[in-house]
Amino acid sequence: MALTTIGSSSEAAVEASVAAALSGRRADVRGRAFELGLLASLLVCLILLGVLIASVLADGLPVYGDRGWEFLDGGLSRRPDEAGISQGLIGSMWIAVAVVVIAFPMGIGAAVYLEEYAPRNRITAFIELNIRNLAGVPSVVYGLLGLAIFVEAMSGFAGAEGVARRTLLAGGVTLAVLVLPIVIITTAEAIRAVPQSLREGAFGAGATRWEVIRTVVLPYAAPGIFTGALLSIARAVGEAAPLIVVGAITGFSSLGVGLNPGNVLDPSALPERFTAMPAVITAWAKLPNDEFNRINTAGAIIGMLVFVVLINAIAIVLRNHFEKKRTV
Amino acid sequence: MTTEPTPIPLRTAFQAELEQLRLQVELMGVRVDQNLELMREALQSGDEHLMDQAFKSDDEIDAMHVSLLERCYQLLNREAPVASDLRFVVSVVRILSEFERVGDLALRILKLTRQVADLATCGAPWDIALTMVDLAVEQYRTALRAWSAQDLGLASQLADQRPPAEAYHERLLAELRRLRGPDSAAMAMGVYIIGQAADRIADHAAIIGARLRYLITGEPAHLAAEVR
Amino acid sequence: MTESAGPPTMTERADTPLPQGLEVARRELAEHDHLPIVFEIGDLSAYYGDFRAVREVTLDVRQHEITALIGPSGCGKTTVLRCLNRMNDLIPGARTEGTLNYHGVPLYGSGIDPVEVRRRIGMVFQKPNPFPKSVYDNVAYGPRLFGIKKRAQLDEVVETSLHKAALWDEVKDRMKDSAMGLSGGQQQRLCIARAIATDPEVVLMDEPCSALDPIATARIEDLMQEIKEEFTIVIVTHNMQQAARVSDATAFFSTEVNPESDRRTGRLVEFDRTETIFSNPSDERTENYITGRFG
Numbered sequence: 030m031a032l033t034t035i036g037s038s039s040e041a042a043v044e045a046s047v048a049a050a051l052s053g054r055r056a057d058v059r060g061r062a063f064e065l066g067l068l069a070s071l072l073v074c075l076i077l078l079g080v081l082i083a084s085v086l087a088d089g090l091p092v093y094g095d096r097g098w099e100f101l102d103g104g105l106s107r108r109p110d111e112a113g114i115s116q117g118l119i120g121s122m123w124i125a126v127a128v129v130v131i132a133f134p135m136g137i138g139a140a141v142y143l144e145e146y147a148p149r150n151r152i153t154a155f156i157e158l159n160i161r162n163l164a165g166v167p168s169v170v171y172g173l174l175g176l177a178i179f180v181e182a183m184s185g186f187a188g189a190e191g192v193a194r195r196t197l198l199a200g201g202v203t204l205a206v207l208v209l210p211i212v213i214i215t216t217a218e219a220i221r222a223v224p225q226s227l228r229e230g231a232f233g234a235g236a237t238r239w240e241v242i243r244t245v246v247l248p249y250a251a252p253g254i255f256t257g258a259l260l261s262i263a264r265a266v267g268e269a270a271p272l273i274v275v276g277a278i279t280g281f282s283s284l285g286v287g288l289n290p291g292n293v294l295d296p297s298a299l300p301e302r303f304t305a306m307p308a309v310i311t312a313w314a315k316l317p318n319d320e321f322n323r324i325n326t327a328g329a330i331i332g333m334l335v336f337v338v339l340i341n342a343i344a345i346v347l348r349n350h351f352e353k354k355r356t357v
Numbered sequence: 358m359t360t361e362p363t364p365i366p367l368r369t370a371f372q373a374e375l376e377q378l379r380l381q382v383e384l385m386g387v388r389v390d391q392n393l394e395l396m397r398e399a400l401q402s403g404d405e406h407l408m409d410q411a412f413k414s415d416d417e418i419d420a421m422h423v424s425l426l427e428r429c430y431q432l433l434n435r436e437a438p439v440a441s442d443l444r445f446v447v448s449v450v451r452i453l454s455e456f457e458r459v460g461d462l463a464l465r466i467l468k469l470t471r472q473v474a475d476l477a478t479c480g481a482p483w484d485i486a487l488t489m490v491d492l493a494v495e496q497y498r499t500a501l502r503a504w505s506a507q508d509l510g511l512a513s514q515l516a517d518q519r520p521p522a523e524a525y526h527e528r529l530l531a532e533l534r535r536l537r538g539p540d541s542a543a544m545a546m547g548v549y550i551i552g553q554a555a556d557r558i559a560d561h562a563a564i565i566g567a568r569l570r571y572l573i574t575g576e577p578a579h580l581a582a583e584v585r
Numbered sequence: 586m587t588e589s590a591g592p593p594t595m596t597e598r599a600d601t602p603l604p605q606g607l608e609v610a611r612r613e614l615a616e617h618d619h620l621p622i623v624f625e626i627g628d629l630s631a632y633y634g635d636f637r638a639v640r641e642v643t644l645d646v647r648q649h650e651i652t653a654l655i656g657p658s659g660c661g662k663t664t665v666l667r668c669l670n671r672m673n674d675l676i677p678g679a680r681t682e683g684t685l686n687y688h689g690v691p692l693y694g695s696g697i698d699p700v701e702v703r704r705r706i707g708m709v710f711q712k713p714n715p716f717p718k719s720v721y722d723n724v725a726y727g728p729r730l731f732g733i734k735k736r737a738q739l740d741e742v743v744e745t746s747l748h749k750a751a752l753w754d755e756v757k758d759r760m761k762d763s764a765m766g767l768s769g770g771q772q773q774r775l776c777i778a779r780a781i782a783t784d785p786e787v788v789l790m791d792e793p794c795s796a797l798d799p800i801a802t803a804r805i806e807d808l809m810q811e812i813k814e815e816f817t818i819v820i821v822t823h824n825m826q827q828a829a830r831v832s833d834a835t836a837f838f839s840t841e842v843n844p845e846s847d848r849r850t851g852r853l854v855e856f857d858r859t860e861t862i863f864s865n866p867s868d869e870r871t872e873n874y875i876t877g878r879f880g
Contacts, residue, residue, distance in 0.1 A: 367878060
């Protein structure tokens, strides 16, 4: 009996000391402080965004409440209660189309070449460095480039002269070129993330390099490429400075008013003068009239945000579709 | 100019166990040798106490045999030896049984200790039998030395040479046939048993040499020579 | 068909006449001499840029046999394997010197198309790498690339390959499911099915079982024995018991250190029938490696 008591008491002693050692008295003060600091920064961001959106909604929703469809369907006007954003929306739509048609194929193609075909040497490293730098160039510079080259080119292309050369086509191409580096970089990153084991499996099965890219690399990289697409369209649709330099109309225009299918999808808008949402917002925000610079601007901002969200939604749906195919 | 990277010894526990096994096998062989020595003394003196001593020692030898066999099984199971290590373990199993049989043969001779006084009177056959015993023990001791040193030369010598004891076998038979007298049959049987046992001891020593040779060289011809 | 000058074979070493049983065994071992040689490798060296990864490789791979390449890490066995189907072309700066003939044709000769080479010499990798597609699409990948478009034909090829890879019963109701949902062992068998779907002559395997559990490993070893009647297999393995169990011929590679650059080069030490390598190898280094005595 005595032996078992001795045994159990020493066991209990061991237990107690182990419990004390494991539970630890030292509170991780610095860790907690760091965690709280990070939380605080997140909250600040959320609050700022919240305040922004709340104030826009507060100012802008009444516009839709009062005028509703008329705001969307109307065109640029000097009268605040007649001004609408249909031309801006159509212009932004065509710019998005230009990005998809021009920047995506070229950008994705360039990225595929750089990652899959080009040898790794100083020249290609230099090219990649330059592309990265181009992504950081201020957008107004692209506007100037657009003015100098694409607007000029419209005289040969559409036979237009003077101010009439500042067409939607020129604007669209300018913005497509602006986002081209982003498309290249994000596509290249997505391709680089494809596991080498997949490529080897495809080569091992007797595929040529192009077949490997087409059947294995691109499908696997698709989610990443769509994310890049998302980013680039959002950027292109949101940039104001290049639009203004290239000559988007900000005052008054009767061209292409109306948010009906016949007008929206009318390609004859391309070789004409144009406007787009960022330009409209910028213009209205600078007008002295309070109805313009606060209420209508907010309404326009809401319109543009919805437009961008819709495009993003499409891209996200496509990305998730490809991402599902990649895993179980 | 390239060099081999310096090799790091691995599986040191396993190597140590193999060495331990070798020494234990040698120890068993030495125990059997002790019994052979007792046997020779008994043939000279006829002392029955030597017989009892030898039998007790034999029990210990048997126990050792069993434990070493168990260890061999364990090594095969746990370590999955290959090449020379595998040959070593399997050869140990086979050589242990050779030692065991030599021990049994020594006991068979020792069982005749009581009759030594009588048998010694038959003259020529007795001398021949004793000579055969001496040669056999000598042969056995060579085998033990070969195992201790893992000596290929001694092993080949043992395996290839005709045991000298064989030559005496014919002469023994001839002398035994010439025995006359009332107890000649019994005496002849006793002496013959001794001679036969000695012959077999020599034979087992030669087999030990053959098995040791295959262990060392691993050549298929030497494996064939083990199984004669 | 040239005989390679390797270490002396068992037939040359035994001088004394052998008893009956061993004569039979010796005859069976010598039968391999009649099998045609698929790869003839002579004094092959493989380089990555200036660095020589492996040198002086001389061995023959015979048809319908399993040839194993064993050795410690960094000895060049995977490099040699990847030379056999020109996978090393994917690594910039990789090149070979010496003889590497496939049915007498130099594999690195001018005008040889690596894609055609890989069609005839398939490969299974260390970590199972099925495509993130359906089971069906994985196996049909190769045949589709080579122009088989008709559904009925593809179905047949896929089913045959899955049967040969001992996977059919487990996936026949899941052909449209993603291959990523299979277990590790199943994925590796799927990769084997994918490799044999193009009806190659040779299947190269780079440590195919090292990422698998013992049961999956045993299934693939059984599979290798079954398909060896139709294909020729070359396998790189770290598992010596596996090489001893499964292969007919074994090549042992080792490393050398260059004292100036302190870099390790691989080299072939011994190439012989598996029974000989694992029971009585000629070279002490081989014996040290297989007994695990020295590392």
